[in-house]
Amino acid sequence: xxxFQVLANGLVLGGLYACIAxxxxxxxxxxxxxNLLHGSFIxxxxxxxxxxxxxxxxxxxxxxxxAGLLLFGLGYGVQRLAINRVITAPVLMTLTLTFGxxxxxxxxxxxxxxxxxxxxILDPPLGSVVLGPVYLPLDRVAVMLLxxxxxxxxxxxxxxxxxxxxxxxxRMDREAAALMGVEVMKTNAMTFGIGAFMAGxxxxxxxxxxxxxxxxxxxFLGKAFVVCVLGGLGSVLGAIVGGVALGxxxxxxxxxxxxxYAVTVSFTLLIxxxxxxxTGLIGKRGxx
Amino acid sequence: xxxxxxxxxxxxxxxxxxVSGLARPVSAQNILKVGAPLPLTGPLSPEGxxxxxxxxxxxxxxxDKGGIKAGGRTYKIEIVYVDYASNTPRAVQSxxxxxxxxxxxxxxxPFGSGAAKAASGVSEKYGIPTLAATASSSxxxxxxxxxxxxxxxxxxxxxxPLADIVAKRNPAVKRIAILARNDxxxxxxxxxxxxxxxxxxxxxxxxxxxxxxxxxxxxxITQIRMAKPEWVFATGYINDLxxxxxxxxxxxxxxxxxxxxxxxxxxxxxxxxxxxxENITSAAWWHxxxxxxxxxxxxxxxxFNKMWAAMYPGVEADYSQASAAGVGExxxxxxxxxxxxxxxxxxxxxxxxxTETFFGRIKFxxxxxxxxxxxxxxxxxxxxxxxxxxxYIKQAELKFGVQ
Numbered sequence: 001x002x003x004f005q006v007l008a009n010g011l012v013l014g015g016l017y018a019c020i021a022x023x024x025x026x027x028x029x030x031x032x033x034x035n036l037l038h039g040s041f042i043x044x045x046x047x048x049x050x051x052x053x054x055x056x057x058x059x060x061x062x063x064x065x066x067a068g069l070l071l072f073g074l075g076y077g078v079q080r081l082a083i084n085r086v087i088t089a090p091v092l093m094t095l096t097l098t099f100g101x102x103x104x105x106x107x108x109x110x111x112x113x114x115x116x117x118x119x120x121i122l123d124p125p126l127g128s129v130v131l132g133p134v135y136l137p138l139d140r141v142a143v144m145l146l147x148x149x150x151x152x153x154x155x156x157x158x159x160x161x162x163x164x165x166x167x168x169x170x171r172m173d174r175e176a177a178a179l180m181g182v183e184v185m186k187t188n189a190m191t192f193g194i195g196a197f198m199a200g201x202x203x204x205x206x207x208x209x210x211x212x213x214x215x216x217x218x219x220f221l222g223k224a225f226v227v228c229v230l231g232g233l234g235s236v237l238g239a240i241v242g243g244v245a246l247g248x249x250x251x252x253x254x255x256x257x258x259x260x261y262a263v264t265v266s267f268t269l270l271i272x273x274x275x276x277x278x279t280g281l282i283g284k285r286g287x288x
Numbered sequence: 289x290x291x292x293x294x295x296x297x298x299x300x301x302x303x304x305x306x307v308s309g310l311a312r313p314v315s316a317q318n319i320l321k322v323g324a325p326l327p328l329t330g331p332l333s334p335e336g337x338x339x340x341x342x343x344x345x346x347x348x349x350x351x352d353k354g355g356i357k358a359g360g361r362t363y364k365i366e367i368v369y370v371d372y373a374s375n376t377p378r379a380v381q382s383x384x385x386x387x388x389x390x391x392x393x394x395x396x397x398p399f400g401s402g403a404a405k406a407a408s409g410v411s412e413k414y415g416i417p418t419l420a421a422t423a424s425s426s427x428x429x430x431x432x433x434x435x436x437x438x439x440x441x442x443x444x445x446x447x448x449p450l451a452d453i454v455a456k457r458n459p460a461v462k463r464i465a466i467l468a469r470n471d472x473x474x475x476x477x478x479x480x481x482x483x484x485x486x487x488x489x490x491x492x493x494x495x496x497x498x499x500x501x502x503x504x505x506x507x508x509i510t511q512i513r514m515a516k517p518e519w520v521f522a523t524g525y526i527n528d529l530x531x532x533x534x535x536x537x538x539x540x541x542x543x544x545x546x547x548x549x550x551x552x553x554x555x556x557x558x559x560x561x562x563x564x565x566e567n568i569t570s571a572a573w574w575h576x577x578x579x580x581x582x583x584x585x586x587x588x589x590x591x592f593n594k595m596w597a598a599m600y601p602g603v604e605a606d607y608s609q610a611s612a613a614g615v616g617e618x619x620x621x622x623x624x625x626x627x628x629x630x631x632x633x634x635x636x637x638x639x640x641x642x643t644e645t646f647f648g649r650i651k652f653x654x655x656x657x658x659x660x661x662x663x664x665x666x667x668x669x670x671x672x673x674x675x676x677x678x679x680y681i682k683q684a685e686l687k688f689g690v691q
Contacts, residue, residue: 002514005539009506115334117526119534119560128538137538210503211530211560215331219503247504254507259498260470262507 001133006251008134014247015144019205020220021227022151022239023198029234030171030191032091033083036098038224039217040105041071041196045203046212047113053120053207060120061146064204068197075196079189087188102217109214117211143205148240150201154194155236167191171234226270232280241281320356320363320629322347322619323370323386324396325407330374335399335608339421342612343367343396345599349585350620358623365616368392376403383407387414393629394418394619396612397436401425402472408436417622417635419615422608424573425476429655435631437638437656439573439611439618439647441663443473444480446549446571449677450665451484453686454519454545461544465494465517467508467532469524477549478523485519493517498528505532509539519545520690526551530560537564537691545569546690552668553606565668567690569676573663574607574614574647577675577683582645584617592646614647621645 024038048067049060078101086093126138158164166187169177178184210216223246231242246266253265273280324343327336347365350356355364368390370382379398386392387410395411397404397420404423411418412433420428420438429438454461464485468478475497482492493515496508509532512520520543522532529551536546551557552570561568576593586592592613596605605613622637623629642651642660651660665677667686674684 002510005510006507009504009510009539013504013506110333115337116556117530117560118556119530119562121560121562123562128540130540135539137535140538209534211527213527215334216527219501222501223503250504251507254504255511259467259496259502259505259508261499262504263499263501 002255004132004134006255007248008136010248010251011244012136012140012144012247013251014244015147016140016206016209016243017223017227017246018151018240018243019143019147019202021224021231021243022147022154022236023195023202024221024224025228025231025233025235025239025242026154026198027192027195028228030167031079031083031087031094031188033087033094033098033192034091035192035195036095036102036221037078037105038195038199039219039221040102040109040214041075041199042203042206042220043109043212043214043217044074044105045071045200046207046210047109047203048200049204049207050118050120050212059122060204060207061142064146064201067204068201071200071203072193072197075199076189076193078196079192080185083192084185084188087185106214106217113214115213115215117213117215119211120207122208139208143209146205147202150198151236151240154198157194158236163187163190167194226266228280229270229273229278230280232282235282238280238282245281318355318362318364319366320394320623321366321368321390321392322394322396322616323368323383323390323392325370325372325379325382325386325398325403327374327379327399327403328369328371332374332399335422336371336374338606338609339399339612340369341600342421342605342609342614343616345596346585346613346616346620348599349595350616353585356620356623358626359628363629367396372398372403376406379403380406380410383410387411387416392416393631394634396421396615397423397438400473401428404428404436404438405431408433411435415631415635417619417631417638419619419638421611421615424473426655426657429653429657433656434639435635437618437652437658439614439650439658439661441573441658441661443477444484445661445663446477446573447480447484449663450547450569450571451481451488451490453665453677455488455490457686458518458544458688461490461518463491463493463515463517464519464521465512465515466492466496467505467512467520467522468495468497469500469502469528470497471500471524474523474525474549478521481521481523481547485521490519498524502528503531505535506539509535509541512536513539513541518543519547521547521549523549524551526554526557526560530557533561533564533568542689542691544688544690547571553666553673555604558668558671558673565671567667567669567687569665569667569686570673571663571665572607573661574610575664575666575673575675576604576610577666577673578648578664578681580644580646580648582617582647583643584621584645586613586617586646589646610647614645614650617645617647618650 027035045067052058052063227242232238250262254262372378395418401423404420405428424440529548547569553572558565626633626637649660653659666673
């Protein structure tokens with residue numbers, strides 16, 4: 001009986017993890033930039049939701065497009081003004097740059113919002129539905145569904161829009177894309193902006209589930225990293241598969257080995273995947 | 289040429305030495321330096337910042353009242369802060385630097401039991417009286433050191449009264465599930481709770497540790513639901529406890545008693561959990577609701593609360609902030625009682641001290657850890673922490689039932 005509940009927990013958690021990781025995966029896969037700002041972008045999105053809900057009374061789900069666009073602007077600007085300048089340098093350079101930018105953003109948030117943990121408390125709360133032995137918290141289910149919907153939208157954008165095709169082209173071969181007339185720098189900025197949009201949207205959604213504080217950005221970043229390695233980089237489907245896999249692995253290992261080892265198991269798998277299958281479950285070899 | 293350089297340089301050195309030799313006594317006599325290594329950045333920065341607020345309040349209050357008088361002189365207090373960036377080895381280096389280079393007269397320990405213990409060897413070596421505001425583990429004090437004094441009682445003083453109250457008031461509470469953050473203080477307090485529970489014949493149906501950085505407790509809470517305990521005892525810090533409380537509700541876990549340490553004392557916990565905070569019990573070394581008639585510069589607890597509110601409007605002091613202000617007051621009382629800032633004399637005064645402050649009665653045991661404090665147990669009732677123990681400051685009775 002307990003397995004039904006634990007599997008349900010794992011699936012819903014996996015949805016949240018996918019939501020955390022999809023923007024990070026896109027940026028890493030397309031730009032080959034390990035965006036250490038990602039966790040702080042999520043937290044900033046959550047703050048937009050928090051203040052939107054508490055000051056304006058707007059539901060976080062309604063604030064989502066606004067938070068996403070705000071973060072899009074920020075991400076676009078960061079890529080255009082800073083990261084594009086070193087985009088062709090070795091990956092360590094962009095890693096260091098995003099590390100520095102993250103220090104700036106995270107500390108700016110600490111100054112602006114303080115380190116206090118806050119949370120969006122929905123009134124009335126969404127509650128849980130009970131299906132036999134299984135409790136399903138509706139807020140988590142709603143967040144999971146919205147995250148999947150957003151991810152589907154991203155997939156459609158990448159598949160069918162002009163900018164989406166440009167992003168995919170840059171991901172496959174930067175030089176060839178440039179020779180075909182794709183404006184690589186602009187495409188980079190759009191990609192980073194979309195990654196930030198997804199992070200902001202994720203923050204908005206997660207604000208009803210997790211406490212909000214700049215101190216939590218590293219937790220989100222850590223999860224995004226594991227999900228991407230498990231699922232495979234740069235593919236939208238990879239983030240979903242990686243997220244759900246991580247959610248299930250953590251839930252089951254907490255049950256089998258105790259919660260003390262749930263995180264250890266997921267990081268051990270990360271190392272195993274890096275050694276044995278660096279492309280992840282879904283990713284394709286050769287895309288860097 | 290070389291001679292001239294040497295002559296000029298030596299002359300300059302002599303002049304400088306004379307000037308600084310003349311200048312030094314004037315300023316040094318009037319300033320009492322207290323070193324305070326704190327984690328002002330990094331993961332422990334919220335705690336470090338809180339502790340700093342307590343020290344600052346003491347220094348500002350004492351300086352406003354003219355400073356500390358000792359040996360016919362009046363000293364202004366200067367707290368020399370060093371940020372050790374939440375890195376314990378750097379806390380030890382900071383303590384060394386503060387004593388050997390900044391020449392501080394006294395030291396306040398870094399945050400928490402681990403760092404306080406690590407740094408205590410340095411102040412012992414130099415014979416500098418050191419006050420620990422936030423170290424509770426008895427392992428910090430059982431090293432045979434003479435210069436270390438701490439204002440937190442051992443962890444079992446937090447779990448014993450609560451276990452007593454629950455066992456007496458509701459004999460139907462027989463099964464307890466304990467969920468602990470695998471971290472120094474949260475794990476120690478959970479183990480104390482396990483001991484307190486077993487002592488009273490309670491059945492510990494679950495004792496699980498979760499890793500630092502855990503973002504989901506659903507599996508463990510599902511297991512708690514299956515174990516059907518009447519008492520859920522969870523330890524961790526605010527972030528963990530907000531999430532655990534939320535997930536308990538999500539997964540339909542309710543119990544007559546739910547205790548969380550350390551989080552519910554803070555307004556941010558109550559704000560972030562909203563109605564879910566109701567009837568959560570907790571314990572801490574101090575609470576603004578306690579009432580003591582202090583002899584130091586802060587006077588009574590009520591007076592301290594007013595002074596706190598004047599300096600930090602809108603923020604109620606918690607136990608770590610109060611303890612930080614308290615160690616300042618205790619140091620001042622010790623200095624004034626011997627009318628000297630001599631480290632050895634002040635150390636002896638601290639060892640002999642038996643007085644009341646806004647923080648509670650201050651009497652240090654032979655190890656240097658306070659023995660006189662009776663930490664309050666409280667429960668969130670009507671959205672506010674309400675003291676349910678000790679009896680003489682009790683504001684309400686313990687209520688059972690957490691939905």
